[in-house]
Amino acid sequence: MTDHSDTLGATEREIMYATHQALVKSGYAKLSISLISDELDKAKSTIYHYYDSKDALLIEFLKFSIDRFESTINTTIGDHPKEDLDHIITTLLPSQLKKEKRQLHCVLVTISPQALEQEAFREQFTEIDNRLATIIETTVRRGVRTNVFRDVDPAQEAEHILAVIKGTMYTRLTTNREAAAVRARESLFSHIDSHLIA
Amino acid sequence: MTDHSDTLGATEREIMYATHQALVKSGYAKLSISLISDELDKAKSTIYHYYDSKDALLIEFLKFSIDRFESTINTTIGDHPKEDLDHIITTLLPSQLKKEKRQLHCVLVTISPQALEQEAFREQFTEIDNRLATIIETTVRRGVRTNVFRDVDPAQEAEHILAVIKGTMYTRLTTNREAAAVRARESLFSHIDSHLIA
Numbered sequence: 001m002t003d004h005s006d007t008l009g010a011t012e013r014e015i016m017y018a019t020h021q022a023l024v025k026s027g028y029a030k031l032s033i034s035l036i037s038d039e040l041d042k043a044k045s046t047i048y049h050y051y052d053s054k055d056a057l058l059i060e061f062l063k064f065s066i067d068r069f070e071s072t073i074n075t076t077i078g079d080h081p082k083e084d085l086d087h088i089i090t091t092l093l094p095s096q097l098k099k100e101k102r103q104l105h106c107v108l109v110t111i112s113p114q115a116l117e118q119e120a121f122r123e124q125f126t127e128i129d130n131r132l133a134t135i136i137e138t139t140v141r142r143g144v145r146t147n148v149f150r151d152v153d154p155a156q157e158a159e160h161i162l163a164v165i166k167g168t169m170y171t172r173l174t175t176n177r178e179a180a181a182v183r184a185r186e187s188l189f190s191h192i193d194s195h196l197i198a
Numbered sequence: 199m200t201d202h203s204d205t206l207g208a209t210e211r212e213i214m215y216a217t218h219q220a221l222v223k224s225g226y227a228k229l230s231i232s233l234i235s236d237e238l239d240k241a242k243s244t245i246y247h248y249y250d251s252k253d254a255l256l257i258e259f260l261k262f263s264i265d266r267f268e269s270t271i272n273t274t275i276g277d278h279p280k281e282d283l284d285h286i287i288t289t290l291l292p293s294q295l296k297k298e299k300r301q302l303h304c305v306l307v308t309i310s311p312q313a314l315e316q317e318a319f320r321e322q323f324t325e326i327d328n329r330l331a332t333i334i335e336t337t338v339r340r341g342v343r344t345n346v347f348r349d350v351d352p353a354q355e356a357e358h359i360l361a362v363i364k365g366t367m368y369t370r371l372t373t374n375r376e377a378a379a380v381r382a383r384e385s386l387f388s389h390i391d392s393h394l395i396a
Binding site: 027028029106109110112113115116117122123125126129130133155156157159160162163164165166167168170171173174175176177180181183184186187188190191194195 | 225226227304307308310311313314315320321323324327328331353354355357358360361362363364365366368369371372373374375378379381382384385386388389392393
């Protein structure tokens with residue numbers, strides 16, 4: 001998989017970081033090229049040189065975020081399916097959500113309503129999930145092949161795990177049910193122990 | 199549990215339906231009291247008579263939606279824990295998402311970014327999940343007590359099931375991964391068969 005963010009120039013990367021800051025501070029509804037240029041400390045024309053509109057910039061921003069997201073997961077995947085699966089879950093669903101990761105997840109929630117109707121946003125959210133599902137499925141498949149896991153359907157199992165992760169992420173970010181999020185996370189480890197481990 | 203929507207007068211109920219229509223058509227970012235009054239076919243002052251602001255109206259709207267949401271689930275819960283659990287899952291995660299239910303779910307996704315920072319919205323999203331978790335937990339607990347289910351932790355099991363449901367709901371609404379949603383739904387039934395059934 002190519003890392004899309006490698007193809008961005010220095011200014012485009014600065015625009016991406018400024019967009020992140022502006023989104024964190026103001027949310028999608030209030031976000032504007034003006035706010036992003038304030039964060040960037042460069043003229044609005046610099047941004048318009050690269051992106052035609054706020055939406056075009058945000059699509060690029062989603063691509064950029066997906067790569068960052070994926071790289072935090074992929075770096076330490078090894079040859080131990082059970083430990084690798086634990087690592088994936090712990091990375092996406094840490095017991096304590098630190099500020100930077102919380103901001104990245106919040107940005108995804110902030111943009112998600114755009115994906116309800118706009119195909120370009122929908123494609124990016126599809127891409128995020130496809131990549132996460134592939135990482136999980138590959139790990140489960142390796143576990144089944146090496147008899148560490150039972151003979152489950154890796155694609156179905158991956159979607160189950162991903163759904164718990166996503167559901168719990170939303171619970172954490174949009175409700176005061178932190179104890180529920182802890183329970184859901186524990187339930188996922190217990191599901192893996194009882195359902196997956198051979 | 200009291201049904202909050204019973205306490206609303208006729209005009210307030212009309213405002214709620216108009217808000218639903220306006221949200222479906224325009225999304226949160228563009229929503230205004232003007233748009234709602236267009237749907238209502240009454241003057242803006244009618245709305246302001248009941249609600250001080252767009253946010254106050256939306257909090258009321260969430261309360262109203264929660265009751266409608268809950269009533270669709272509670273009506274047909276009986277004395278058969280396995281069938282009741284299947285019913286809850288099928289209601290929240292139907293194999294085909296019909297238009298009206300899709301709109302209700304879309305409205306929740308549309309409003310969810312408000313819950314990231316605003317406590318009044320966060321409380322309503324907490325309330326939705328608390329009610330759903332309680333319905334699921336009560337059903338699992340009854341299954342454990344009557345030996346239909348194994349001796350699982352009903353609260354943890356409820357959060358697991360709810361997380362799969364929520365994660366899959368978001369997948370369906372914000373991505374093109376319908377096959378993934380079908381897999382996640384199937385995985386939930388298979389989880390119940392292998393993990394819960396005694």
